Amino acid sequence: MKYPVYERFYTWQGEGVHLGRAAYFVRLYGCPQACPWCDSAGTWHRDYRPDGVTLMTAHEIAQAVAAESPDGAVVVITGGEPILFDLTALVDALHALGRRVHLETSGIAPLRGHLDWVTLSPKPFGTPPLPEVVQRAHEVKIIVHDPSDIDAGLATLDGLPDDAVIWLHPEWSRARERDPAVLNAITETVKASPRLRAGYQMHKLYRADDLDARSVKTLIPLGGNPTLGY
Numbered sequence: 001m002k003y004p005v006y007e008r009f010y011t012w013q014g015e016g017v018h019l020g021r022a023a024y025f026v027r028l029y030g031c032p033q034a035c036p037w038c039d040s041a042g043t044w045h046r047d048y049r050p051d052g053v054t055l056m057t058a059h060e061i062a063q064a065v066a067a068e069s070p071d072g073a074v075v076v077i078t079g080g081e082p083i084l085f086d087l088t089a090l091v092d093a094l095h096a097l098g099r100r101v102h103l104e105t106s107g108i109a110p111l112r113g114h115l116d117w118v119t120l121s122p123k124p125f126g127t128p129p130l131p132e133v134v135q136r137a138h139e140v141k142i143i144v145h146d147p148s149d150i151d152a153g154l155a156t157l158d159g160l161p162d163d164a165v166i167w168l169h170p171e172w173s174r175a176r177e178r179d180p181a182v183l184n185a186i187t188e189t190v191k192a193s194p195r196l197r198a199g200y201q202m203h204k205l206y207r208a209d210d211l212d213a214r215s216v217k218t219l220i221p222l223g224g225n226p227t228l229g230y
């Protein structure tokens with residue numbers, strides 16, 4: 001099979017437990033969640049999606065990873081919503097290179113592939129994650145655009161392993177504007193529930209992804225654009 005690759009680039013992981021690790025990102029095309037603040041709207045929104053995407057086999061992606069990043073860099077499969085695809089062949093090809101393979105997903109379909117790390121970002125206002133994906137998550141990122149998103153996200157996590165890390169991330173437009181309602185809600189929630197952690201999208205401060213010429217540079221309005229319906 002061939003995977004629709006929206007973009008690929010070599011940078012570092014900007015959030016979560018693996019923050020700061022060199023990482024090669026493979027961003028697959030397609031997502032039905034339509035998050036109102038999506039910062040990867042080029043993978044699904046009619047006004048931002050490209051005329052075409054590159055279709056690549058697992059072997060071709062692995063060859064690109066080997067040529068464009070050094071041994072030791074993890075590979076992060078993201079989207080879009082990569083869980084829509086059977087990732088078994090891709091993960092196996094990347095393992096054959098000796099790479100760790102991480103997945104970022106909203107968990108809306110069965111997980112196919114022997115991933116080394118699963119980051120679940122539930123989207124409760126869209127389709128919530130399947131219990132079988134919640135049970136396989138190593139960490140969770142709850143995106144907080146409004147303080148009510150915290151409880152809505154936590155309510156999707158029945159069956160999460162006890163050792164999984166749960167992050168509360170300010171949605172980027174809220175973080176950029178230092179929205180006190182969102183930032184203070186995260187702070188108070190973490191203080192009241194020590195299992196939770198306050199997070200941040202560090203790569204956006206560095207603009208680290210932009211340094212790779214292969215990353216998509218199309219400006220997509222962070223924080224959503226209500227006039228465009230999302």
Ligand code: SF4
Pocket residue numbers: 031032033034035037038039040041043044079080081106123
């Ligand atoms: S799940 Fe991710 S890619 Fe899909 S719309 Fe939401 S933020 Fe965008």
